[in-house]
Amino acid sequence: MDSAGSRTPRTSPRASGLGGTSRTAALIAAALLATVVPSAGASAATPPVPRIDLAVLVVDDGGGAVEAITAELRSTGVPYRRVDLADSGRPVIDAAFLSDTVSGRPRAKYQGVVLPHESAFGPDSAEQAALVAYEKTFGIPQVDAYTWAHPGVGLDYTSDGGFSGPLDGASAAVTAVGKAGPFRYLDGPVTFEDNDPSISESYGYAGRPREGFTSLLDIPVDGGGRASLIGEYAHDGRRELVVTFAYNQYQRQFRALSRGIVEWLTQGVHLGQNRNYFSVHVDDVFAPDARWDTVRDCTPGDFDCPGGDGEAGENPIRMTAADATYAAAWQKSAGFTLDMVYNGGQGEQWKTEHGGTDPLAARLIADRAQYRWINHTYTHPFLGCVQDNSTVPWQCAKNATGATLWTSRSAIAGQIRDNHNWAVAKGISVDRTELVTGEHSGLKTAPQQPVDNPNLAGALSDNGVKWIASDNSREPQQRPVGAAKTVPRHPMNVYYNVGTAAEMADEYNWVYTSRADGGSGICESNPASTCLPAPLDTATGYATHIVPQEARTALSHVVANDPRPHYVHQSNLAEDRILYPVLDRVLADYRGLFADNTPLVTPRQRDVGTELDRRAAWDRALAAGQVTAYRIGATVTVKAPSGVTAPVTVPEGTRKQLLLGTGVFGTPYAGARSAWTGPEALQSAITLKLPTA
Structure with a gap:
């Protein structure tokens, strides 16, 4: 758990005003x-x-x-x-x-x-x-990142009708001035995290404003009225943004307010841009997923489960036509589009094995225009090294000379090609440049396969693939795979092998409880994990514990300017349809906090790849000192290396200098205008004209 750290800022009560300076x-x-x-x-x-x-x-x-x-x-x-x-x-x-x-x-x-x-x-x-x-x-404005309430920053002492102490669970409100100014993208209250009642996660000082102080975020205090947690102190020809609560970069209250802090600090004119992204990939569409066994505490079909053979096992989980109808209706009511990551060959096999009909495929194909679609290979094979499953965990098979045996280029290329052609034949719109391999296979998989399949890059090139999905928990940074590049995806902690809330809670208990409580003990031996204090009730644990925790994790990515998609599996849309409560919670919490001028951005995989690629090029240019940007009056000039686009954020009404005249700059977001941009034709720099009124 992340804590805001020291309660007391590094200053003393006498550090106020200009003093002897x-x-x-x-x-x-x-x-x-x-x-x-x-x-x-x-x-x-x-x-x-x-x-x-x-x-x-x-x-x-x-x-x-x-x-x-x-x-x-x-x-x-x-x-x-x-x-x-x-x-x-x-x-x-x-x-x-x-x-x-x-x-x-x-x-x-x-x-x-x-x-x-x-x-x-x-x-x-x-x-x-x-x-x-x-x-x-x-x-030049100044942000006081964390201080205490006292007259030197334009506030009364907390003893004069203010507050000091833990803020866990407190609900703060953006004032009218804040909503008209740097926090114009916020609509609802800013609630301080309270993830663990036994730990103080946030501490702060709320003071009543004095002359020259304008509160932007405040809370109610005993005795009536409100006291400030963030405000602007104008004095002696200077302006300070005074923040009087402790925080860290991961806490939701800071993530909600961070954009406004930067907007105030830069007076709304700065390099860089910020969006709130949320895309959800549903893997294995048309395929069945294996089911967790609540008695054996493993997944039949997995090689590490007794009798496992790598198939879906008995009683697999697969969406029905009714589940597909529900998905389409949910999308419409939620105002959110899912990415269906499909295996056409698995659907064809299912149809063959079940009398030549597949109501699920018929329903999804009929509703094909309501979703976005991504190639997941035709039959979902493992595309890395040839797996030797005689040991647990598996290892890469080798030939007589000790060389690793790899899935061939032609086999990989065929899986990509056949799945693309299947979709085209069904009238499904699919982008050839996007690919998700089964289990992200073909890419390196530590520790068994420490390098990419050497045949993967060529097969991607054969099919025009430019963006291949990777697992963010293993590889959070984008990297090249031949001419293609990876797009890291966040795995959601809603398991692929469960169809009901009770199954989900049971497997969660196995992973996150101690051996003494009947769990696997993984949480005890893994330093990155934490054990539950007691096993969840399988009848209620999913709704009361897992849903709010997973929604909180997903929302932390959304508000962190992180474009990486999240991924789940078709099993999570089947039976109890356990994914929807998580998505509903994320969407409700987001829309309750942010104003209409700050909608969720749901980029395609290719757009995520492009965004990450641009950011990497921009960061390299900044690190090399190759960017020059400045403002003279109402004119902004930006110069970057050739081929590097610059992210720029400016107020509404800003116009860009064109070869002849000016044009509206950027796209609106969060009450500002922003875009990745470069010089116009015959120009060596980006020139923007700020509004003067």
């Missing part, structure tokens, strides 16, 4: 202003408008709050420079570090500053004075 700050401000005032002979009435570089300065004390904001900047593609306060060799924060002059124009090197708290360098230090002067001179 005012005289030093005035001297530094004068020095900075000297770079803005024109030289002798220039018109004193028209000083040059400063250039503000689109990058953020992060001053890091090693705490969870700064780490969380840094993670948000990194994941969304916002350039930043980190200064580690614990590094004895770090640069000194002075006027030269913060600003200079470029082509006769004063330049602010950072558009915003993130500090651990309001006085990270000490209230009387020269570095704090330099930062204060810089922010005043160029109008």
